[in-house]
Amino acid sequence: MLDAVLNAAPGVRQTSPPDLPTIRAGKHWATQASSSSEDAVLVFCPAPTTSIEDEAAWRLLAHLAQAPFYQRLRVELQLGYAVFSGLRQIDGRTGLLFGVQSPTSSAQQLFAHIGAFIGKLPQLVRDADLPDQANALAAQFEPSSLPQQQRADLQWQAQLAGHRGDHAQTLQRALSNLDTHSLLASADQLISATGGWLIVANRPASAAVPLSLPER
Numbered sequence: 074m075l076d077a078v079l080n081a082a083p084g085v086r087q088t089s090p091p092d093l094p095t096i097r098a099g100k101h102w103a104t105q106a107s108s109s110s111e112d113a114v115l116v117f118c119p120a121p122t123t124s125i126e127d128e129a130a131w132r133l134l135a136h137l138a139q140a141p142f143y144q145r146l147r148v149e150l151q152l153g154y155a156v157f158s159g160l161r162q163i164d165g166r167t168g169l170l171f172g173v174q175s176p177t178s179s180a181q182q183l184f185a186h187i188g189a190f191i192g193k194l195p196q197l198v199r200d201a202d203l204p205d206q207a208n209a210l211a212a213q214f215e216p217s218s219l220p221q222q223q224r225a226d227l228q229w230q231a232q233l234a235g236h237r238g239d240h241a242q243t244l245q246r247a248l249s250n251l252d253t254h255s256l257l258a259s260a261d262q263l264i265s266a267t268g269g270w271l272i273v274a275n276r277p278a279s280a281a282v283p284l285s286l287p288e289r
Contacts (some may be wrong), residue, residue: 096121100270107275111153112180114274116187117161119168120259121268123234128167129247130259135160135169136210137197138190142171145190152178152186165233169263180276194260203253211248214241 096119107113120127139158147156153175161170171191173183216224219241231240262268272278 097269098267100266100272102272102274102278104277105273105275109275111174111176112178112183112274112276113155113174114172114180114183114187114272116171116184116191117163117168117271117273118171118191118263118266119163119166119268119271121262123165123167123236125236125243125247126250126255127259128234129244129251130256131167131169131263132160132244133203133207133210133248133251133256134194134198134260134263136206137201138169138194141197142190146173146186150186152183162230162233165230165235167230167234168268180274181279184272184274192264194263195257198253198256198260203251203256207248207251211245214245214248216241 098121120131135158142158143156146152147154152173155172155174158169158171161168171187173187175183178186213219214227216239219227224241227244228240231237236243
């Protein structure tokens with residue numbers, strides 16, 4: 074149904090893959106000035122490629138990390154009231170997004186806590202029942218139960234990433250193929266910022282924060 078609607082829409086179908094933003098490995102800090110007295114940090118960690126295998130791995134990592142991230146930073150460390158993590162797709166690029174806003178901790182401290190949590194992702198992978206978690210996540214992309222708007226968004230991001238066909242079903246197959254070894258390899262790539270980390274904060278980076286490029 075979705076393909077039929079798109080085929081009937083005005084315009085010319087794009088047949089060649091779109092140009093994606095260049096991947097810059099390493100950690101890159103950007104400052105967005107704010108008048109708020111509270112510090113806030115967003116960390117976006119894209120997958121190193123737009124392959125369906127990387128997307129599936131990043132989605133499963135996000136699935137495993139969501140509850141433990143909130144538990145660690147909001148409940149245990151009590152850093153602030155705005156703590157979240159999840160998967161985001163921006164211009165066809167899949168990535169994990171972590172965010173914290175705090176009235177008591179500095180942006181540098183928040184970034185350090187986020188980085189420390191990311192460093193523990195391999196242990197989350199080892200402790201998880203991966204087949205069960207992958208099946209639970211794959212069930213969310215069952216075409217018959219996927220809301221039309223969500224399916225359209227998923228297909229649009231797949232188009233931006235250069236994928237064709239029914240992306241939901243392709244993603245389900247990729248999730249079923251993940252195992253501990255492959256997911257640990259993906260976690261290591263995330264930790265080493267192979268796909269680049271974009272850190273956006275309302276305070277400048279300090280000299281104590283190790284970055285690959287100067288602050289911009």
